[in-house]
Amino acid sequence: MNHPPPLNQGLDQCIKCNICTSACPVAAVSDRFPGPKYVGPQAQRFRREGQPVPDDSVDYCSGCRVCNEVCPTGVPIAQLNARARAQIVAERGVPLRNWLIARTDMIGRLSAGPQAPLVNFVLRLAPTRWLAHYILGIHRHAPLPLARRHTFRAWVAERRVQGTGNREQGTGNREQGTENREQGTENREQRTENREQGTENREQGTEKSVLSSPSRLTPPTSTPPTSTPPTSTPPTFSPHASSPHASSPHASPIVYFHGCATQAYEPHVGQAALAVLEHHGYEVLVPPQNCCGLPLISNGDFVAARRAHLTNVRHLLAYVRQGIPVVGTSTSCTLTLKEEAPEILGLHSADVQLLAAHTYDLFEFLRLLAEAGQLRRDFRPMARQLPYHIPCQYRAHRIGQPVVDVLSLIPGLQLSLSPAACCGIAGTYGIKREKYAIAMAVGQPLFNFIRQSGSDLALCDSETCRWQISHATGVATKHPIELLAEAYNLSYYQS
Amino acid sequence: MFRCFLAGRPTKNRAKIAQKNMEYDTIVIGAGLAGLTAANARAARGERVLLLAKGHGACQWASGCVDLLDAPEHPLAAIAQLAAKHPLHPYARVGPAALHGGLKLLQSACSKMGYPLVGSPTQTLRLPTALGALRPTSLVPLTMVAGEARQLAAGGPLLIAGFRALRDFFPPLIAANLRTQGFPATSCYLTMPNSERQRDFTPMNLAHLFERPAFRENVAQQLRAHVRQGGYTRIGLPAVLGLHHAVTVVQALQQTSNALIFEIPTPPTSIPGMRLAHALEQAARQAGVHIQLGSWVVRGSGSQKRLETIYSAAAAREQRHHAQHWVLATGGILGGGIRREPQGALRETALGLPVHSPSQANEWFHPHLFAPGGHPIFQAGIATDQHLRPLDAAGQIMYTNVMIVGSALAHCDPLREGCREGIAVATGYKES
């Protein structure tokens, strides 16, 4: 009875309170952008299909969704803005620069691999940046990630050949199995606890079924597990029948959605994700996939974005039909699979919905495990205090702060939470020549917070935010999953 | 009372596998003044608290002053009289101790931010509005106090200044209305100091600009020139004088201009209202409260008169929340906490609680817009017992572990009675 209004009715809910305008980080630093109320619910009244777009200031919306988060009446402002930009693009075409930077998977493919050192070198030459700045319109100071010689998928394939991963052999993780059985006899109290929890969980619907989904894949071939060494501290999860680590013949499968950045620039993030999931006894599958399409959406190229999303749906459908969850480390990718693509692109088929319903941000998934008493607690203590910035795109999932919830289980680890709304970069926004300065100004409160923390390391889930933070502050950044893998004492770096 | 009942629940066992961060003692729904007060009060009592809300609360539309009751002299005494006469009124339900506790909490949160609230519940203050009328209130920020009617009456000539670029704030109108009330007011428009901004001077943007020393110095010099010319002792400016350092800004302006400066609240968005919300949010975060905005509570479930779970809308699926206690602070009709269903019935929006309304739909509105008794519809709200637990139409307790606070409560009309903030902090502060 209290659902936020659907996209097409959203603008009628606006009470013109301007709360969104006061919160919009772009309107705060630039007068090229008159603010969410103006370009969103207000200007929408003047936009008609087939008529020229009245005002293109909406292009300065970064898509951070801060406005949605604070609007007291649930106007889907950021989505209205995304559609308005697409209307401009449909009318005037995609500028070459935007066409290019929106194709993150293509750029990744061209830069990562054996040619990576050369690409990195050339892209960092002053003349290249100068040309890109003046001819293409990519700001010459914008942060550029380093392409890797070994992509994430190459590593997965190698691992499969070597038989070191879980990909083929599943988790016949025998050692873990016995460990669990022992625990089972020890911990009767816990089991009763869990029975209570079990009843609670029944309400949970999809959440529950995902956590307990038994493997319905063909039985994996058997090779002894070598992925993760058994750890000294006994894990505190219960030997609940539904637990993936329980002594079932084979592990629950789970699909990992790596996104473009992990594939080409940050394979270690994917490796950490795999290590943590396998540590929980999951068989991690990395099926073919392409860009989630968010850069295309935010550059208004809806035609290509639809293609990208439907291709992903095709790739992943077989898995989600079997009830296998899809988890991702990139909060923007998972948000796109869950909501952005269906809602903004108007894709509502049953298949699209099925994929959305099965997609989780990795920490959201781990928090569900924790709530069900199935998250391992064999952490080594980490006496550290680290600043953490929750990306605006993570807040757009509207699920609180799963990273904080999970990481604060690590003994000794203290997170100081960034008060900032947005780092400014918003995917491809902050690398554009005309928007770089805005993006840096938007991020200023965050950069100050990180500098003042005195830490040499900051945590953030989104890749472009990490690059922006490191670019602006010089402080190293990690994905929280890397920290979690370290806390579990898992080795995940490519050797 | 139901505290002891809860103590017997298996919380101890639960704590063993306790999800340090995922189990809450209390979940507060709503991020207005009432919700923020409740979150702070409960965190201060050692509870683990989550504050869940659709978006920012109604603080951002309000004046940023604390209205206790529209009474000519002594609000506290008037509240006692009101409580004696109307035993169902929220003030009567919670008693004076909760009001004092709530006010203290709010004042201390604001003081910590260097933004003291001054005044007392025993005195009615009157401050000019953006229309130049005098509005009764009780506690006001230090940045407004020089505009209090008694001070205005005692002082010399008065200047009301603003910027043409700031919409909805008209110094000539304010000055003219003040003059008709006997105050020697003149008005002027100031020149906007140069900055990278050419247009769109919202209250928020101006507040950011005033935090820059060069910007406010420029304004201060203009004011100084006006003071030299007109001999003004006090200057009223729109309440946009900084978001985080308002007191510093006002002091700097006073020093240079040689006049006392006071802020006049603007139409929404209200910067003084945001300062209150920020102060309480900051205090809540420091006390360990988790704040989650953008989350619409869509339904709840429970058994045996206990609310156990609520669900909030999220990307792709609903998020589930558990807690032992719940505080519903979703606001009244204006705050969006009460809505009319298509069939005509009023409903509370988060949990679908029945709404107590004194009238039939055809009597919701008085024929006169400014009828002194107000419109009956604005009396609508959730009926509660003396512990603020919600009642159904038959007067039965619906949930023993839910408290209703703030403008969602029945038996009062916070705007007309001039008690919006008082009800919010008093009921928010009340212990369950």
Ligand code: SF4
């Ligand atoms: S916050 Fe929401 S209701 Fe208020 S002006 Fe913005 S869109 Fe409209």
Ligand code: SF4
């Ligand atoms: S999405 Fe972000 S940049 Fe765009 S209008 Fe909303 S708050 Fe402003």
